[in-house]
Amino acid sequence: MLNYKLISKILILICALQFSNLEAQTNLSLEKCKELAIKNNTKLKNADLEIEISNNIKESAFTKYFPSIEGTGLVMQSAKDLFEMTIKGGNLPVYDGNPMNILTAKTFAYMPTTTISMLDYLYMGGFNFSQPIYAGGRIVNGNRLAELGIDASKDKKNIVKTELHQKSEDQYWQIYSLYEKVKTMDSYTKLLDNLHKDASIAQSAGLITKNDVLKIGIKQNEIKISRLKITNNIELALMGYCQFLGIPYQKDMILSDSLSQDSSPEKYYINHNEALKNRTEYKLLQKSIKAEEIQTDIKRGEYLPEIGIGASAVYVDVMDNSKTNIIAFGKLTIPITGWWDANYSMQERQLKEQIANNNAKENSELMLVQMQKAWNELNETYKQIELSELSIKQAQENLKEYNDNYTNGIINISDLLQAQSLLQDSKDNLLEIKTNYRKKIVNYLTVTGR
Numbered sequence: 001m002l003n004y005k006l007i008s009k010i011l012i013l014i015c016a017l018q019f020s021n022l023e024a025q026t027n028l029s030l031e032k033c034k035e036l037a038i039k040n041n042t043k044l045k046n047a048d049l050e051i052e053i054s055n056n057i058k059e060s061a062f063t064k065y066f067p068s069i070e071g072t073g074l075v076m077q078s079a080k081d082l083f084e085m086t087i088k089g090g091n092l093p094v095y096d097g098n099p100m101n102i103l104t105a106k107t108f109a110y111m112p113t114t115t116i117s118m119l120d121y122l123y124m125g126g127f128n129f130s131q132p133i134y135a136g137g138r139i140v141n142g143n144r145l146a147e148l149g150i151d152a153s154k155d156k157k158n159i160v161k162t163e164l165h166q167k168s169e170d171q172y173w174q175i176y177s178l179y180e181k182v183k184t185m186d187s188y189t190k191l192l193d194n195l196h197k198d199a200s201i202a203q204s205a206g207l208i209t210k211n212d213v214l215k216i217g218i219k220q221n222e223i224k225i226s227r228l229k230i231t232n233n234i235e236l237a238l239m240g241y242c243q244f245l246g247i248p249y250q251k252d253m254i255l256s257d258s259l260s261q262d263s264s265p266e267k268y269y270i271n272h273n274e275a276l277k278n279r280t281e282y283k284l285l286q287k288s289i290k291a292e293e294i295q296t297d298i299k300r301g302e303y304l305p306e307i308g309i310g311a312s313a314v315y316v317d318v319m320d321n322s323k324t325n326i327i328a329f330g331k332l333t334i335p336i337t338g339w340w341d342a343n344y345s346m347q348e349r350q351l352k353e354q355i356a357n358n359n360a361k362e363n364s365e366l367m368l369v370q371m372q373k374a375w376n377e378l379n380e381t382y383k384q385i386e387l388s389e390l391s392i393k394q395a396q397e398n399l400k401e402y403n404d405n406y407t408n409g410i411i412n413i414s415d416l417l418q419a420q421s422l423l424q425d426s427k428d429n430l431l432e433i434k435t436n437y438r439k440k441i442v443n444y445l446t447v448t449g450r
Contacts, residue, residue, distance in 0.1 A: 030172050030257045033245055037164045040246025044164065047157035054153040058146035064139045067131040074124040081117035089113035123317035130310035130331075136301025145294045152287050158280045162446055169442045171241050176255050177435040178234045181428055185227050188424045192220050195420075199413065212413040219417050259434055262385055265378045268441060270448050272371040278449030279367055285360035292356040296349040303342040306333040367447070374444040381437040388430040395423040 038044060089112040093105035132139065196216045202208045235251065242249040276282050308331045315324045402419035405411045 027254045027256045030169065030255075033172055033241075034165055034168045036245040036247060037168045038161060041160070041164055043160050044157065047153070047160050051150065051153040051157060054146070054150040058143070058150055061139075061143045061146040064132075064142060067129055070128040072124075072126050072128065074122065076122040078120050080120065082119040083117070085116045087114045087116065118319055121318070123322075124315065126312055126314035128310065128312045130308055133307040133309060135306050135308075136304030138298050138301040141294050141297045141301065145291060145298070148287055148291055148294065152284060152291075155280050155284050155287070159284075162280070166442055166446050167244070170439050171237070171244065172255060172257070173259070173435045173438050175234065175237045175241060176257070176259070177431055178230055178237065179255065180431050181230055182227060182234070184424065184427050184431070185223060185230070188420070189220070189223050189227075191420060192216060192223065195416070196220065208413065215413055215417060219421070259438060262382065262434065262437060265375070265382050265444075268378070268444055269375070270450070272368055272375075272448070275371060275448035275450075276364060276367060279447075280449070282364060282367060282449075285363055289353070289356045289360055292349075292353045296346070296353060299345055299349050303335055303338050305335075307331070370447050371444075374440070374447045378437075378440045378444050381433060381440045384433045385430070385437055388426065388433050392423070392426045392430060395419075395426045399423050 089110070091108035092111050093102050094107040094109050095102060096105075096107075196213065199208060199213045199216055203210055203213050238251075238253055239249050242253075310329055310331065312327045312329075313324070314327070316322065399419045399422075402411060402416050406413070406416045
């Protein structure tokens with residue numbers, strides 16, 4: 001027999017879980033969007049791979065400190081002997097034990113012509129062991145350069161993360177502003193609906209003409225068209241944002257954050273010369289100088305003596321005779337002819353160091369200009385907020401006066417609609433400026449290394 005209470009509880013639980021999942025999918029905070037952008041972005045994944053590559057390069061460079069061991073082997077089998085020697089035959093003196101009698105020997109023995117063949121095979125194997133003692137600092141500097149490469153890869157990843165954070169915020173607030181425009185437009189629509197209702201009553205009473213009512217209807221249609229365009233823009237913007245975040249598009253997605261009260265620009269100010277040192281781009285420029293200096297040290301090491309020790313173990317089997325031997329050796333290499341071009345090569349390296357220094361200086365100056373520009377724009381946008389808020393107050397007073405004048409029959413419906421439209425435009429303008437101000441804050445924090 002079915003337990004209907006149990007089935008009901010299960011169905012309620014399933015519905016609750018589905019609703020909870022829906023909430024998690026459709027409500028996105030700004031921080032959640034940043035996390036998704038970091039998690040799913042391809043450029044950031046590639047940056048992680050670049051760090052892994054740099055780590056592998058470092059591990060490879062570290063192996064140069066250790067001995068190298070090589071194994072060699074040779075097997076040779078020829079169809080014919082490689083060496084042949086023919087000894088002509090003839091009478092040979094018989095040796096009687098006295099060397100003085102050989103030249104005057106009277107007894108001889110006949111030796112026939114003989115051919116001797118040898119070396120139809122060769123088996124050889126061995127191990128070579130070598131350990132560098134001094135290589136002009138190339139091994140040490142190679143490891144320093146590899147370590148610097150890891151740091152540079154991490155800095156590049158941080159730059160990508162900063163770009164993603166900034167882009168996440170920019171798109172988030174852009175979509176948010178579109179949602180807010182729809183809200184203000186709906187509020188304006190209600191105002192027009194009430195006005196249309198009152199105008200229709202006034203027309204029935206013969207107080208106004210039908211043309212006045214039609215003017216309101218035209219404005220209502222204009223608002224409907226504008227609202228449709230904005231909702232279409234929201235849909236496209238959300239689709240693009242979801243693709244950027246790496247999540248499926250959902251039409252009913254809700255952005256849960258809202259614009260906070262606008263803080264004064266002074267809250268975000270920092271000394272630009274001090275902030276420059278916190279910029280990841282600046283740190284990368286300093287690393288590029290360091291990298292050139294290390295490469296100069298490596299190049300210099302190519303012209304210094306190289307000292308190493310080693311040993312070889314060899315096994316040879318040839319002509320039915322096998323032998324094993326161990327050889328120890330020390331090695332000193334002096335690049336005598338290399339000193340000829342060393343002067344020119346080192347001058348080349350010094351010039352490249354100078355180029356790196358020049359680039360770092362120029363880009364550092366450009367970053368300071370960038371900071372100042374961002375600061376100026378932040379202040380300008382904040383001033384625009386103050387002026388826009390003043391414009392809204394003036395538009396509200398203006399509309400109130402026009403409403404009174406319209407009620408008293410002093411002005412016509414067109415003037416009232418124009419006053420209402422002016423207030424609506426002022427509200428939209430303030431929303432755009434506030435959204436832009438939020439973007440300017442993010443931009444200023446970004447260019448000052450925060």
